[in-house]
Amino acid sequence: MVTVPPRMIDVAKRADVALSTVSYALNGTRPVSASTRRRIMRAMEELGYRPNALARGLASKRTRILALLFPTPERGLGVTEMEFVTGAADAAREHGYHLMLAPSELRDIHELEHLTGQGLIDGALVMEVRLDDERVDLLGQAGLPFSMIGRTSDPGTISYADIDFEQTTRDAIAHLMELGHRCVGFLNHSPSALSVGYGPTVRAAEGFRRAASDAGIAHIERPCGDNAAAGKAAFHELRASSPELTALVVMNERAVIGVMNALDEISWRVPDDFSIVSIVSSTRVTEMMRPQLTTLEPPSTELGRLGVQILLDQLERPHDEPLPPTQKLLPCRLVVGASSGPPPAR
Amino acid sequence: MVTVPPRMIDVAKRADVALSTVSYALNGTRPVSASTRRRIMRAMEELGYRPNALARGLASKRTRILALLFPTPERGLGVTEMEFVTGAADAAREHGYHLMLAPSELRDIHELEHLTGQGLIDGALVMEVRLDDERVDLLGQAGLPFSMIGRTSDPGTISYADIDFEQTTRDAIAHLMELGHRCVGFLNHSPSALSVGYGPTVRAAEGFRRAASDAGIAHIERPCGDNAAAGKAAFHELRASSPELTALVVMNERAVIGVMNALDEISWRVPDDFSIVSIVSSTRVTEMMRPQLTTLEPPSTELGRLGVQILLDQLERPHDEPLPPTQKLLPCRLVVGASSGPPPAR
DNA sequence: TTGTAAGCGTTATCAA
DNA sequence: TTGATAACGCTTACAA
Numbered sequence: 001m002v003t004v005p006p007r008m009i010d011v012a013k014r015a016d017v018a019l020s021t022v023s024y025a026l027n028g029t030r031p032v033s034a035s036t037r038r039r040i041m042r043a044m045e046e047l048g049y050r051p052n053a054l055a056r057g058l059a060s061k062r063t064r065i066l067a068l069l070f071p072t073p074e075r076g077l078g079v080t081e082m083e084f085v086t087g088a089a090d091a092a093r094e095h096g097y098h099l100m101l102a103p104s105e106l107r108d109i110h111e112l113e114h115l116t117g118q119g120l121i122d123g124a125l126v127m128e129v130r131l132d133d134e135r136v137d138l139l140g141q142a143g144l145p146f147s148m149i150g151r152t153s154d155p156g157t158i159s160y161a162d163i164d165f166e167q168t169t170r171d172a173i174a175h176l177m178e179l180g181h182r183c184v185g186f187l188n189h190s191p192s193a194l195s196v197g198y199g200p201t202v203r204a205a206e207g208f209r210r211a212a213s214d215a216g217i218a219h220i221e222r223p224c225g226d227n228a229a230a231g232k233a234a235f236h237e238l239r240a241s242s243p244e245l246t247a248l249v250v251m252n253e254r255a256v257i258g259v260m261n262a263l264d265e266i267s268w269r270v271p272d273d274f275s276i277v278s279i280v281s282s283t284r285v286t287e288m289m290r291p292q293l294t295t296l297e298p299p300s301t302e303l304g305r306l307g308v309q310i311l312l313d314q315l316e317r318p319h320d321e322p323l324p325p326t327q328k329l330l331p332c333r334l335v336v337g338a339s340s341g342p343p344p345a346r
Numbered sequence: 347m348v349t350v351p352p353r354m355i356d357v358a359k360r361a362d363v364a365l366s367t368v369s370y371a372l373n374g375t376r377p378v379s380a381s382t383r384r385r386i387m388r389a390m391e392e393l394g395y396r397p398n399a400l401a402r403g404l405a406s407k408r409t410r411i412l413a414l415l416f417p418t419p420e421r422g423l424g425v426t427e428m429e430f431v432t433g434a435a436d437a438a439r440e441h442g443y444h445l446m447l448a449p450s451e452l453r454d455i456h457e458l459e460h461l462t463g464q465g466l467i468d469g470a471l472v473m474e475v476r477l478d479d480e481r482v483d484l485l486g487q488a489g490l491p492f493s494m495i496g497r498t499s500d501p502g503t504i505s506y507a508d509i510d511f512e513q514t515t516r517d518a519i520a521h522l523m524e525l526g527h528r529c530v531g532f533l534n535h536s537p538s539a540l541s542v543g544y545g546p547t548v549r550a551a552e553g554f555r556r557a558a559s560d561a562g563i564a565h566i567e568r569p570c571g572d573n574a575a576a577g578k579a580a581f582h583e584l585r586a587s588s589p590e591l592t593a594l595v596v597m598n599e600r601a602v603i604g605v606m607n608a609l610d611e612i613s614w615r616v617p618d619d620f621s622i623v624s625i626v627s628s629t630r631v632t633e634m635m636r637p638q639l640t641t642l643e644p645p646s647t648e649l650g651r652l653g654v655q656i657l658l659d660q661l662e663r664p665h666d667e668p669l670p671p672t673q674k675l676l677p678c679r680l681v682v683g684a685s686s687g688p689p690p691a692r
Numbered sequence: 693t694t695g696t697a698a699g700c701g702t703t704a705t706c707a708a
Numbered sequence: 709t710t711g712a713t714a715a716c717g718c719t720t721a722c723a724a
Contacts, residue, residue: 005463007701018711023703030704033709050463054409055701058400058716065446072432076630076647082428086418089447093457098466099447100411101435111439117351117396119717120444228633257634264636284422287574288603288634290610301422353717364695369719376720379693401717404700465701 006047014043026051063122066092066311067102067115069135070127078253079282080300084127084149087304095312097122109134116142123315125149125307129160131197147311147326149303150199157325159314161306163280163298164329165200169207171334172249172277172296173215179247180342181275184212185238186221187231187250187259194223200280204251220245224255231258232265239266246343247275253285260289271341283335291338298332306330352393360389372397409468411444412657413461415481416473418449424599425628426646430473430495433650441658443468455480462488469661471495471653475506477543493657493672495649496545503671505660507652509626509644510675511546515553517680518595518623518642519561525593526688527621530558531584532567533577533596533605540569546626550597566591570601577604578611585612592689593621599631606635617687629681637684644678652676 008026012019017036024030025040032040043049057063068088070081085101092099100121104112112135115121122145126135129150136158139146148160169186176184186208188194193201205221212219220242224234234255238245250256256278260270268274270291278286279296286293310326317323354372358365363382370376371386378386389395403409414434416427431447438445446467450458458481461467468491472481475496482504485492494506515532522530532554534540539547551567558565566588570580580601584591596602602624606616614620616637624632625642632639656672663669 005465009701019702020704020712021710024710027703031709036709048463050460052404052701053464053466054400054404055465055716056703058398058404058718059701059703061703061716063400068447072436076425077428077432078630079422079425079428082423082425082431085428085431085447086423086449089449090418092447093449101414101431101438101445101447103432103435103439114396117394118399119351119401120399253634257636260636284424284600285631285634288599288631290603290606290636355717365718366696366720367694370694373719377693382693398717401700402719404702405717405719407700407719 005052006049008049008051010047011040011043011049014047015039057119061119063120064096065098065100065121066308067100067121067124068127069102069104069112069124071105072103073128079284080280080298081127083282083300084304084307087301088125088149088308089304090301091305091308095308097308097312099308104135109138112138113142116144123147123311125311129199131199131202145311145314147307147314149307151327152199153197155325155327159310159325159327161303161310161326161328161330163200163303164331165203165280166207166210167329168279168296168298168332169204169249170211170214171332172279173208173211173217175277175294175334175336175340176247176249176275177215177217179275179340181217181247182343183218183220183242183244184247184249185242185245186212186219187234187238187248187252187255188221188223189252190225190230191223200251204280208249218242218244224252226252226254228255228258228261231255232262233258235259235262245274247277247340249277249279251279251281253278253281256281256286256293257289270339273344275340275343277340280332286335286337289339294337294340295335296332297335299330303330351398352395354395354397356393357386357389357395360393361385403465407465409466410442411446411467412438412654413446413448413467413470414473415448415450415458415470417451419474425630426626426644427473429628429646430650430653433647434471434495434654435650436647437651437654441654443654443658445471445654450481455484458484459488462490469493469657471657475545477545477548491657491660493653493660495653497673498545499543501671501673505656505671505673507649507656507672507674507676509546509649510677511549511626512553512556513675514625514642514644514678515550515595516557516560517678518625519554519557519563521623521640521680521682521686522593522595522621523561523563525621525686527563527593528689529564529566529588529590530593530595531588531591532558532565533580533584533594533598533601534567534569535598536571536576537569546597550626554595564588564590570598572598572600574601574604574607577601578608579604581605581608591620593623593686595623595625597625597627599624599627602627602632602639603635616685619690621686621689623686626678632681632683635685640683640686641681642678643681645676649676 131153470492477499
């Protein structure tokens, strides 16, 4: 047995008012007398009425659907990215919006064009932003409101929420310097992430360079493949070229285990012989390591939520008041583990 | 400058055909002569036409949008869940569908009612299923097509893709027995997961019980909070009550580190003094541990994809041919690490 | 093979 | 404060 869902006209008849009055009562777009409203509400209850989102969207040109653009890199997304997603989904729901997943890979930039043209979404949230990101350009041209988790090299008036990489690298170095380190290396993400201009990779490198230089300490940096083997090799190379190194700041969750293994190989203990700080990395992962890594953990869920809020601020503003963009940088939180200690007296 | 997007009628005029002909050409719902089609396609190109998804959905009653129902447990989702999501999103996209995120917590079962009533989605994919799941009941009543990643205690004719927990626990035990173990314990998820009837928790426990009994070996099982401290405590208790234990099968990614720490405390080495197998757990996580854990890794991405495919099979079948449900159990893959070896000769 | 026109279930304008 | 009614942009009988 298939029953047809009740429509607005059914509610109107039952409440003995005009169709439009029901609409106004529902949206509060126009004053409706208390008694009429009551009758309407009652009729809705009794019929189990649910407004049809499609019809509403077609007529009003607003769907209350947001798209979340996320590329799926070969090796998959991690805990941090999952938290962006759940944070964003949660915030959207709280504001009465839906979040649609739009997996966007390089090749389907025109799938994105498809998305924007469909009239299906009110706005978009862009994840995993590159310094020069064609998705961002496209959204701009399409005239679709959007915000970023991350940012391009020149965000202009685009709203975003991003991690404060300068601050994060500075905090990492400060933590190590307080412990007495004077020669700290930086192990970054892969060369390819660097060369495609993946925001976090580039900004962390710059931040580290700046922070080390400001602190007046030597620093060595290196990109590194996102896997244990690359991490191990990178450590051995770094040590060979810079034997005075006493600590490493690592922004590469997959490589850091390789560094630990490399240390094992030469029988160095952490943190007695060498210190490690994992930055922009979830404690959910670094807690699993022994010794538990000192971590600068990004506020991922918060960033996801913020990205949505920023977007909705734009969307819900009347079109004639443009509203200046919201651009926020959030710091990572230092979680001191057992992987950082005073440098050895070699 | 705001330009209005072209509509179907614009295409029709430009190609000098009727509006409906454009529609038929677009959907292939009715034969259209090659030349007419060409003219239409050309007009679309020239105008940069994109069909309006809302109007299409309103008229056809099909939106090509799927909902992904996932609850967000207090402590967040892990890598495995992220892979469900990306797998599902990917599969949906390949079939020309969108995936909408529907974070559903216990309390908002009526938000779910809202979702189903909106006419916004063609079907749903339910994640994190419990043996007795009210979301499943509700979807059934709402008459919305859906499939599950996981399954209820009695799936009936509902399609699903799930992990084969029987097989997985059997494989874990077999691996340990081959190494010579004869007394293997099982560390499960939290008591609360067990008591709310979370599918994997209950099924893995049953599977383990059965597999151990079939293998004719002693077995001890215990639920355990999802954190390191609980894991450590659980190990000490297990050892106290069953000193003959030589290995542990663990289905608790967050607790397993606690077990390792507990072993450290009593100076037992893995795998020389004690073996560990982590089941239904991503190698992306267990690779980070030292020694790298022997793992039974679930085919998460595959499950996500499969869940969508199964759902689409139902959706795209003509309504008069019901189609028997697809119910699939996928095995986990054994990845032998360095945490399992022969039992000690104590 | 193509055209005509009646919906789909809302919103929002124009009157009253 | 309320009512009629024309969009919204498309699908799909029904006709030709």
